[in-house]
Amino acid sequence: MLNRGPNTDRRLRADQVVVQAVSLPVTAAEALTSAICRSGLEHWRHLRGDRAMPNRNAVDPSAMRPLLPYTFLLDALERGTDFRYRLVGTDIVAHTPRDNTGRRLSEIADQGTQQQLTALYASVVAGRTPRFQRIAYRTRMGLRSWYETVVCPLGDPSGAGDVAMLIGWAEHFHQPVAETGSA
Template sequence: MKSVVARSLYEYWTNLRGRRAAPERNEVDPAAIRGILGDTFILEALDRQTYSFRLAGTRICAAYGRELKGRNVLDFWSGKDRESIACLLAAVVEDGAAAVFGLSATNDRGQIMPVEVIFLPLRHQGANHTRILGCFAPMDQPYWLGLYPVVRQPLQSLRLIWPDEKPAFLLNSEKVDGTHGRAPVRHEPPSLSIDRSRPAAHTLPGRTFRHFRVIEGGRAD
């Protein structure tokens, strides 16, 4: 994860869940993430093709020039990109994976803004992962953001983080300080990480990412 917003939300979610695969929806406290609240959203998983915005931060709505509540997040893409995001969301809902991906958010003038997005599973009323906490984190703040709406956002990279692993930035923050006698951090198996620099197909059980190249191995189990 590259953006401060994405890292902050992931760390908050990780602390909430503890040793569980995912925290409960009612454990999420807006006051605890007030600094990034405008960049966050919550989705409701209705079926494999419908993930509706329950909540969307003010900065996200401003980026798209409209209120997003009630809209299906998959409608932001078409074709193979839509298929890939649907596969990603299925992994979040069904397997409890976290997901991070990169976009090239583009306005109708052709101006591009790189964005990092994360999906994090939440339990809701005892049901497994029917809510998804996420953020829309621009990597910079161009002058046109909020002035000229984003109209398309082709995918540039995808990554899945399984429930039993930690991303590198968290592992680095927990490295042993030899003078404090802490136990060494166990390095978990690498996540699935793919990018768009060379078209290819990659398959998870029951899921295929048709237009991305694999960068490093998937779950080792």
């Protein structure tokens, strides 16, 4: 499993990564840049076994302790048109304006990536399969930053086959603006 120190921000050369505007299905873990996201996806696949998706009750925080700072859990509300953050890991909180635990995504208009996240989460609910995305943003200190996230469905305990929750992992990366030669 993963063994990371307290600060996991990684700097990459600007030409190493392409940030996409839409989410993509995860066909192979090798498509993911982030070791954290790859580990999270493998954990989800282990929980899933031979089913389409694991039951939400299969998630045991103690079994993924090294991943917890990068983990988020969401309730899928209103048939996947809105989402409530049930858990937001400490590393994710460190990269956002506030801890959004307990808040609906529709209430977080000032975060800047709400529209992209809503589309990503809704696509996971609709497709009932993991998807990933790289989302770009700029920090207050002028770093061109992005994060990679992988989001996976968790089934309803009733066995109806509906997506009840989403589990995901995110890792942040920073690239100084000066590296690219443009803003």
